[in-house]
Amino acid sequence: MSAEDERPDLAAMLHPLVRELIAVELxxxxxxxVSMWGYSVLTALDGTPVRTQAALAEAIGADKTRIIATLDELQDAGLITRIPDPDDRRVRLLSITPKGTRIRRAVRSDIRTREDQLLSALPAADRRAFIRILRTLHERG
Amino acid sequence: MSAEDERPDLAAMLHPLVRELIAVELxxxxxxxVSMWGYSVLTALDGTPVRTQAALAEAIGADKTRIIATLDELQDAGLITRIPDPDDRRVRLLSITPKGTRIRRAVRSDIRTREDQLLSALPAADRRAFIRILRTLHERG
DNA sequence: TATTGTTATACTCTATAACTATA
DNA sequence: TATAGTTATAGAGTATAACAATA
Structure with a gap:
């Protein structure tokens, strides 16, 4: 049996990493x-408005019932707008505000700084390769 | 702003991957x-018995109260033994049984097959690099 | 009747704190 | 008194189903 066969399962390696990242981000x-779901919503809306809440929920891998409280908070804080579509008043047109964009990018910048620290355990070439491969896997999904 | 700066956050890429892996494993x-926690316990015990339940819990990133039901199930199914230490009857000596070892390795083999399918989206060199880098990050923790 | 958004309910997971038995 | 294990309780997060408004 080779050493490669003895490696931990992917989930056993990835899950602790995700937990560590979440602990860093909170x-x-x-x-x-902003909450984690709030940041996720802002990220999805930055650059591309979304026509229905259900579509937004699906885009971020959430249930449509799960993001309602989040949208309420973001709207109350002035980070998004949520206006009924005049053409079909059942749907809500969702957009990020300038203030929401500012906050989202500030958060992302802080997160990036901490991610770089975490990845600094790797040689630069591995760091680049890891992110490149991760993007491939992510875009494939 | 370069394309690299526009990449998704690490957690945004890793979390869906973990969810996909979990969906494959369940x-x-x-x-x-066996349950997910059960498999995690069997993996921790395969090759190395553990002296206390608290130590086992910490090794797999769980709370000591959270694994008790799991240990009950594994013991009832004959996959582990849990015997009081004669030298200190408060502690339970935990070991995997031959049956537990068989099941653990069968599960791992099935998981590995599905992981390989998932990674088949990558060129072979990237596949190897991804696992190697992941192991570095994992062992660093 | 079907669809969007909302609310209500129940269920699972997890964390905290109390309890027992040994030392 | 301190520690290993256990049990009980409460809290957060999530999923399901029912509901209201609009088409």
Whole structure:
């Protein structure tokens, strides 16, 4: 049996990494006053408005019932707009506001700084390869 | 702003990957009659007995109260032994049984097959690099 | 009747704290 | 008194189903 066969399962390696990343992100998000789901929504809306809440929910891998409280908070904080479509008043047209864009990008910048620290355990070439491969896997999904 | 700066956050790429892996693993685990935590315990015990339940819990990133039901199930199914240490009857000596070892390795083999399918979207060199880098990050933790 | 968004309910997971038995 | 294991309780997060408004 080769050493490769003895490696931990992918999930056993990836899951702790995700937990570590979440632990790193939570205080950053708290500093900027947004939740994890809120940041996820802002990220999805930055650059591309979305026509229905259900479509937004699917885009970020959530249930449509799960993001309603999040949208309420973001709207109350002035980070998104949520206006009924005049053509079909059942649907809500969702957009990020300038303030929402500012916050989203500030959060992303802080997260990127911490990610770089975390990846600094790797040689530069591996760092680049890891991100490139991860993007391939992500875009494939 | 370069394309690299526009990449999704690490967590945004890794989290869906973990969810996909879990979705792939759950039916495999069900086929073999073990839970995710059960498999995690069997993996930790395969090759190295553990002296206390608290140590085992910490090794797999769980709370000591969270694995008790799992240990009950594994013991009832004959996959582990849990015997009081004669030298200190508060502690339970935990070991995997031959049956537990068989099941653990069968599960791992099935999971590996599905992981390979998932990674088949990558060129062979990237596949090897991804796993190698992941192991570095994992062992660093 | 079908669809969008919303609310309500129940269920699962997890964390915290109390309890027991040994030391 | 301190520690290993256990049990009980409460809380957060999630999923399902029912509901209201609009088409």
């Amino acid at each position: 205080p950053i998000l708290a500093d900027h006053g | 039916p495999i685990l069900a086929d073999h009659g």
